[in-house]
Amino acid sequence: MIKQKVFEIERNSSRLALNNVFEIANRMYAGVEQYRQQSLDNHKNQLKMAVNLAEVFLQSHFREALKNGVPMEQARQIAFSYLRDFSFGNSDYVWVMDYNANVLSHPDPRFHGGSPQEIRDEQGNPVLAGLVQQAIRDGEGYYHYKWNRIDGEQPLDKVSFIRNYPEWGLVIGSGVYLDDLEDEVRQRKEQALADLRQALQEIKVAKTGYMYVFDSAGHMLIHPNNNLDGVTFTRHQNPVTGKPIYQELMNVADTGRELHYRWDKPDDPGNYAYGKLSLVRYIAGFDWYICSSVYLDELQSSSELLSTRIMILAAVTMLGTLLISSFFVSRITRPLEQLAATALKVCSGDLSARSGIKRDDEIGILASSFDAMVQRLRNSIESLDAKVKQRTDELLATSARAQRMNAVGQLTGGLAHDFNNLLSIIVGNLLLARERFGSSNPELERLLAPAERAARRGADITHRLLAFSRRQPLQPEAVAIERLMQEVTELLESSMPSKYQLSCHADAALAGMRAHIDPGYLENALVNLGLNARDAMVDGGEIHFAARLTEINHPRRWDELVKPGVYIEISVSDTGTGFSADALEQAFEPFFSTKTGGNNSGLGLSMVYGFVKQSAGYIRLENQAEGGARVQLLLPAFAASSADTTHSPQAPEFSLGGGLFLLVEDDPDVRAVVREQLTGLGVHVLEAEDGDEALFLLDTLEPSANDNPEQAPPRLTGVITDVMMPGSINGRSLARLVRQRMPDAVVLLMTGYDSGQELQSGDQPLLRKPFDRSQLAAALMKAAHRRNTPL
Structure with a gap:
């Protein structure tokens, strides 16, 4: 039985190797077919671009002719002569015809200036007139027909992209010959065959078995024997049946059956007395027959050797198993069963259970450690339950908030992206309407103005949404925080009533440090925080801006765990009413606001949150013990360098006109x-x-x-x-x-x-x-x- 099973395993390994090679070749064929389609698509795009370039050239040339007073007919003749010399790809070109199918520009002298009656297809139909009619009907498209190469006599399959230009009364086209595409595909097929040859050299079946490839004409494409590689072996016969061996191999292809025949050996040439087995798979696309070939006596000798080794190994394994089992039963299994029974008692809730094992070996150490662990577990389980519950509640709250903020951020970011494109279209067309019609129509101007203001208000809201969702396009640079904060304080102080006192303080350690951020967005964030503090103090109060350098060595919790590093901490505090419980929970969510009035969008703190997170920073809200609220920002810091203040030289003037x-x-x-x-x-x-x-x-x-x-x-x-x-x-x-x-x-x-x-x-x-x-x-x-x- 073992010999039979091993023989089948060896034979199936030959089948498996053949199937693997077949799959490789199939993927090669799929790759070649994909390359064929991609090459055709690329050629089509190239044709379209050639026509586009011809269009751009004619527009430019006609515009220059009109400017210089050149007659249009003369300008057309000059332009067509330039197009006649334009070529690309494999000597491909652009041609021009009028609506009467007269060829106005063509690089082949035989067709340039020809009439439609002189150019006909195999059925006698005029080719050019048909193409012109289709282009006029469709506007543009790809068309298949037969055409001669330049200086060639034989019509070849060709695909052309043709476009109608009614403003000029012209049809412009450009084409590619399909045989050029087939040459590229043929090269890929030859490369696939070379790659398969390389792969087959690495494959061995049994001891001397091998794989080879031939086509339906009996031509040996790949064979490890130099006497057969590359030759036509239609005259080689099967000594058993007397029929051509290649036909019998093709007959069993993809049937799952093996071909049994007799052949010679490399060490015994000419003696066709050795039995062989061959399996065959066929790839129709390439017309390849892939065969595996192995000698029967090699399969049988492998099965006998392996079966003998298996029997010896089985006997040794059984003896070893008996010895090891007896040792485990006496020294390991019984103590482990006792320890497992104690563990089951502890698992059921009996923390007074003990194993009772007293030994000096590893099992004894394990038992004593287990008993000590149960005792410590009994002593600390009550306090541990309380700590676990507290920590679990904190993590659940933090996780829920983070998931909610992330979901809202993704939603708002996607909405803002779509709205920005819509607003670009609205604002652009409103401005074009005002430019073209507004000056002569006051009533239209009166309608356009509020529409434009509303669109720009929508754009401002989408920018704030992008800030919250961390999708805003920042342009960061090295920023001195203390200087920017001082400028913001002066700006707010000049715009607030005298009942508000603003102050600003920055530690001296910040003098040599910078933050890599977008200064405009940071300034906007600080202004928002200052205005929020003002709104929280209706009767006036104090607003204090502060900045200091801080180093965090261990993870610390703000809105999330802060990574260790050096940071600049910015705080904005006030003496107002502070945050309510709902505000502390939802302050960063878009459109949440405790203010009244229609002008408040509820996006101020959302924008600050998004900017800080996109700048790799952290944020925290809290109520102060002495009253009022405080908002803290934590931004990564780095040491300033001379490059931070380097200015680029003044660039020369530049004009857009005519570019x-x-x-x-x-x-x-x-x-x-x-x-x-x-x-x-x-x-x-x-x-x-x-x-x-x-x-x-x-x-x-x-x-x-x-x-x-x-x-x-x-x-x-x-x-x-x-x-x-x-x-x-x-x-x-x-x-x-x-x-x-x-x-x-x-x-x-x-x-x-x-x-x-x-x-x-x-x-x-x-x-x-x-x-x-x-x-x-x-x-x-x-x-x-x-x-x-x-x-």
Whole structure:
């Protein structure tokens, strides 16, 4: 029985190895097919971009011709002559026809200027006239037809992207030959075969068994024997049946059956007397037959050797088991059973139970330790229950609050992101409506003004929501806390009545320390805390700002456990009524407020909380023993350096007019608003809906040293990109890549919110949504002055 089982195991190992190789080859085939589809998609995108570039070129050329007084017909002829020399990819090109299917621009002299009657398909139908009619009907699309290569006579399968331009009366297209795609796929298939050959070299079946691959024509693709590798073995016959061996192998492919035949051995060539087994799997996509081959006598010898070893091992194991069992029963098992019985009594609640085992070995030490443990447990269980209950209540309360704040933060962050995009569209279109129609229509201006104010109020609320949800795009820098706090105190003091006394104190130790934060948001947080303190003291009182340096060596609880480190502690205290129990519990939640009046949004402390947490800090609220409330902020500190005060040199002046900008934004409505604003600034705009399309445009527009200056693609002045976008690359990574390729380009990031910590850098200008045209222009000028600043 053992011999039979071992024989089956050895034979199944050959089947398992074959199946593994088959799965590898199947994945290779799937990869090749996926590459085929991806290559086709990439070629289609390239065709579309080629037509887009031709459109941009014609627009620019016609605009220059109109400006210089050149007749349009002459301008068209010049432009078409330039397009005739434009090529990309594998000698692919752009062609132009009018609505009568007359070829206006084509690199092949045989077709340029030809009439539709001269170019027909295999059925005699006019090819060009059909393409023109489809483009006029569809506007644009991809079309499949047969066409000659330049200087070629044989029509080949081709896919073209064609777009209709009714304003010019033209149809522009660009295509790719499918045999170019098949050449790329064929190379991938050959690489897959080479990879499979490498894999098969590492596989051994039994002692001398192996695997090989052939196709349906009987051509041996892979074989470890050099005499058979790469040859056609259709004449090799099975000595048992006298039939071609490759046909019999194909007949058992994927049937689960093995082919039994006789073959020679490397050490006994020409003697076809040795029995072999072969299993075959077939991959239709590649037309590959993958075979495993093993000699029967090797399987039988392995089964005999292994069965003998198993019997010897079983006998030794049984003898050893008997000896060890007797020792365990006498020395270990019985004492352990006694100790287990005592443990069961303790588990049931009898803390007076004892094991009674007195020995000097390890079991005796274990028993005495167990008895001592039960005694200590009995002495401390009552006090332990009380401490556990108290600690459990505290942890449950803290955990519930943290979960609630996190859930609310995620909800508000997502809502704020959506509202920022909506408000960008609303504000942008309101400003465009005012610019175009408001000056001539006072009634419309009267309606637009409150709508704009409401939209900007909504934008302010979303910024506060982003602050709470820790999604606000911060631009931190090294900040001297004592100086900023003094400025906030002076600002509040000048705007409050005399019944409020403001004071400020900072420890001398802060002089050499800095906090890496966004100064604008910290100033806003301190102003909010000061105004909250004022509102808590209707009849007047004292507001005190204080800052000190503190070092925490052990975890300490604020709103959560504080990590050890050096911090700057900022406190804002007042002599008002203090916090109620509900306020201490819910103060940081958005829209919670104890104030009355319609102008209070309930987002002040929420914004402070979000800013502090996004700055890796901590916050705490408390009532003072002498009366009033105190809010404490804990921000990480570091030693100041000379680099903190370094100023960049003054950048040269920069003009936006006439530049070409790439606008990258996934929301089409937002993209339309920003495009209108950029057009109003006098710049030209290329658009991309995600980072992948933007990268393709950059590759297409990037100048080459071999380009003719008159035929080179238009040069980009800069890139304006959203930060959060779908696809394989986000706005931040795209901006970094643009700065690497084009150091002189203007790079501007715009965002409605930040999903993580990507934008924690003060070196790159950032435009927050929503914004108007003047804010966009100011941000572009700021970005232009920082063109040489590394990201």
